[in-house]
Amino acid sequence: MAGSQIQRTELPSPRYEYGGDDHIFVELDQEMSFDANFKAMAITQQIREMDLSGLIEVCPANASYLLHFDPDLIEPDTLIEKLRVLDREIHLSEYEWETRIIDFPVLYDDPWTHETLMRFRDNHQDPNVTDLEYSARINGFETPEAFIDAHAGAPHMVTMIGFVPGLPWTFQMVPRDEQIEVPKYVQPRTDTPSRAIGYGGAFTAIYPVQGAGGYQLFGRTPVEVLDVEQKLPDFTESMVFPQPGDIMKFREIDRDEYDRIRTKIGDGTFEYRYESVRFSPEEFFEDPETYNEELVEVL
The missing domain is CATH 3.30.1360.40 (Gyrase A; domain 2)
Incomplete structure (x- = not known):
């Protein structure tokens, strides 16, 4: 059905x-x-x-x-x-258009964004809990783990790049009543780690560089989304990866995998895992759950 x-x-x-x-x-x-x-x-x-x-x-x-x-x-x-x-x-x-399904690893509840969000608790709606705990509660999830499963449970489309150079905005490909929604901080932070996974409104944003920010912090990715010097193999045609229209499959990883990927980034050998597909808005509109499953099966 x-x-x-x-x-x-x-x-x-x-x-x-x-x-x-x-x-x-x-x-x-x-x-x-x-x-x-x-x-x-x-x-x-x-x-x-x-x-x-x-x-x-x-x-x-x-x-x-x-x-x-x-x-x-x-x-x-x-x-x-x-x-x-x-x-x-x-x-x-x-x-229809040609796009890519991209495997996107995330270390949720990582030590770097955790240290940052704890440092700025006075800027937050609820200083007594972490961003993940707060976001899980207001979205009706019993635990942060269940909330993480929901965030990573359906693919996200890159809807635009901007605000700062190389920052992808992604929107989860689910019906509106299933969308995760969270507010920005009451007062923005003056610091956010590079590659932090932030969430505001109904958008996941990946901070390409260290800087200010106001989105709830869920984790950190080991991969780069901006390579100004274009040294990594996936950035030969553009210093920004991914691009609008690409589809991200967030995948929860552990610290060991995070460190292995960072080592490959450091020696210039890391390559994204992705597959090319043809995206049909009509098929997505008709049955997003089934269509999403078919999309991510190619990885």
């Missing part, structure tokens, strides 16, 4: 805005939904494939996208008209 379907969202007409002389911002909706994000993915993928003269960069986001262009080579209104045509022509019931 099929599981719960994803509730579809009827999108309003897109809002097109000029950003100075060389940017166009397009808002598809005022809040994140799978429909808004998948539509942003589809339009930005298609506009890239058109290989337009003057188009410099294309950045999909949670419910919007941004284009950077050279106004000497393409008129902004010409570009907007092409975007309007794509918006009318692309139907998610018919659209």
Whole structure:
């Protein structure tokens, strides 16, 4: 028997805005939904494939996208008209894209983020418990372990990269009533370890570098998501890994595996484990639980 379907969202007409002389911002909706994000993915993928003269960069986001262009080579209104045509022509019931299912190891409740979150308890909603304990409680889980199982139990899609360079935002691919939701800290921290797994709202964010932050801290990954010098094999084409549209399968690991991966990172031999698949929004909308199982089986 099929599981719960994803509730579809009827999108309003897109809002097109000029950003100075060389940017166009397009808002598809005022809040994140799978429909808004998948539509942003589809339009930005298609506009890239058109290989337009003057188009410099294309950045999909949670419910919007941004284009950077050279106004000497393409008129902004010409570009907007092409975007309007794509918006009318692309139907998610018919659209698919090539993506990757990525094995993403996480050391949950690790010593580094634990030390950090304990240092900033006065900034938190509940100073008497850890971030995992707090997040488990407000989401109705009896233990942090059960909460971790839920976080790692269904894949997450990378919906955008940004806020700081190389930071992936991921959204768990489950119906809305199954989404984990947590607030940000009351006051942000002035410190967060690099590669920390943070959670705010309904998004997992992976901090690429050490810095300030306000998301609840669940763990730390041994792998890099940003390699500015592009020394690791997976970063030869881009200093950022993963990319929007990729699908992450978070996998709980122990300290020994964490250390083994860090050793491979250090000597430059680590490579992500992933498989290429074709993603169908329509199949996902119809039966996300079954479709997710089929997606992660390739790993």
